[in-house]
Amino acid sequence: AGCSGGQDEPRADAHGSAATGSSQMDEAGGAVREASDAATLVVYFSATGNTAGIAQAVAGQLGADTFAIEASVPYTDEDLNYNDDSSRTSQERADARPELVQVTPDGWDGYDTVLVGYPIWWGEAAWPLRTFAEGNSFDGKTVVPFCTSTSSGIGRSGELLAGLAGDGEWQEGERFSAGAFEEAASWAAGLGL
Numbered sequence: 468a469g470c471s472g473g474q475d476e477p478r479a480d481a482h483g484s485a486a487t488g489s490s491q492m493d494e495a496g497g498a499v500r501e502a503s504d505a506a507t508l509v510v511y512f513s514a515t516g517n518t519a520g521i522a523q524a525v526a527g528q529l530g531a532d533t534f535a536i537e538a539s540v541p542y543t544d545e546d547l548n549y550n551d552d553s554s555r556t557s558q559e560r561a562d563a564r565p566e567l568v569q570v571t572p573d574g575w576d577g578y579d580t581v582l583v584g585y586p587i588w589w590g591e592a593a594w595p596l597r598t599f600a601e602g603n604s605f606d607g608k609t610v611v612p613f614c615t616s617t618s619s620g621i622g623r624s625g626e627l628l629a630g631l632a633g634d635g636e637w638q639e640g641e642r643f644s645a646g647a648f649e650e651a652a653s654w655a656a657g658l659g660l
């Protein structure tokens with residue numbers, strides 16, 4: 468919660484008389500968070516839009532910022548053909564770390580809670596998440612995975628990412644069907660963030 472998003476409820480202010488809890492602007496006009504603010508970021512990768520939709524529902528519920536992980540070479544429909552052993556996703560399956568447009572979200576150090584969303588590919592987090600997990604420090608952050616899939620559960624996908632990350636307090640995650648926006652929002656509301 469904080470000044471990063473849409474929740475404008477008044478709240479107790481521990482800093483004394485004049486402050487309102489709203490954000491200030493720095494010289495460049497960017498928002499400056501108060502040190503006490505607990506900022507939340509929803510990071511997601513989505514090849515065909517399902518995870519993006521769920522991520523927006525989650526972020527809207529939490530008043531959180533969002534960051535889209537993007538592969539430098541976007542995945543085409545052909546790339547995503549899991550019935551073709553020679554497709555890109557098939558060939559990358561074992562151990563690829565696809566290059567990302569931007570590995571570290573803007574303002575990363577300022578977020579103490581990060582929700583990480585991805586599609587399930589063969590029971591695991593989509594490959595760009597490997598690059599993301601290995602390429603960032605999660606030290607001091609609470610990390611909550613979520614995913615979309617046709618039918619598979621989240622399985623060990625979050626634990627595998629936690630292993631690649633090497634740090635951070637990774638929580639148990641949740642799996643959603645495409646379009647399950649209300650379910651995702653109520654899950655987010657129940658996280659106690």
Ligand SMILES: Cc1cc2nc3c(=O)[nH]c(=O)nc-3n(C[C@H](O)[C@H](O)[C@H](O)COP(=O)(O)O)c2cc1C
Binds near residue numbers: 514
């Ligand atoms: C390469 C590939 C592998 C997939 N493997 C699984 C799977 O193992 N289990 C499953 O339920 N869905 C699987 N799916 C379906 C996706 O998880 C599902 O469509 C997801 O919602 C896509 O999210 P997106 O639109 O954000 O990319 C797979 C899709 C692709 C492209």
